[in-house]
Amino acid sequence: MAPEPQHHFGVYARIRDGNHILLVHKTRGPYTGLLDLPGGTPEPGESWQETLERELQEELGLHLPAVGRFKPFTIHVRTTSTGASINFHHRGVFLDLPRPPTAPSTSMSPDTAGSRWFNTRTDNKTHLSPVVHAVLSL
Template sequence: MDPAPQHHFGVYARIRDADRILLVHKTRGPYTGLLDLPGGSPEPGESWPETLERELHEELGLHLTAAGHFKPFALHVRTTSTGEPINFHHHGVYLDLPRPTTAPAAITSPDTAGCRWFNTRTDDETHLSPVVHAVLAL
């Protein structure tokens, strides 16, 4: 029998620089210990661009304008990063953003501990969250 279903909606950024993508290190939730897209859940009354701008500042120390077309994704995750069974329905939107003109900061937020550029051609993909796998495939 599946664990009780959980539903999550988030707003994320796919920040690219050639073959690299900027990712954050997750410190809690079902993706603990994995690299994930920067972003998170909207606060009450917050638009998607406002959410993304706030999250990029909180997680990366960046002041970026979230403008453009948000793209949807949906996935069903059955195990956490530690192998525990879950019934996690993750829905969200992401926005493609160019490489920032300033370097991201090594910030620790409630959900993340720093960031790194991940090379999609050469780096090991085993430590990527299901969201990153799904968005890279789109």
């Protein structure tokens, strides 16, 4: 029997510098232990821009304006990072942002444990979340 479907919507940043993308280490949820885009779920009454600016502050300690055109994505995830069966429908939007003028700091979010610049040409992609795989192809 298939697991009950779960639906999630999130707002994310794709922060690039050449072949590098800034990712966070997930500490909970279906992507635990994987590298993921910084971002998260809007709070009630929050715009996408407000959500992203808050999440960038919480996860990366960065004050970045979320200006630009958000791009949508939709994925269906069937297994967690640990291999457990799920029926996870993940919709979201992401915004392309340039490399920030300051380095990210320690995460204040319970969802993440630090960040790193990931080289999209040479680094091993097996530890990337399904969201990262989806937006790298867009």
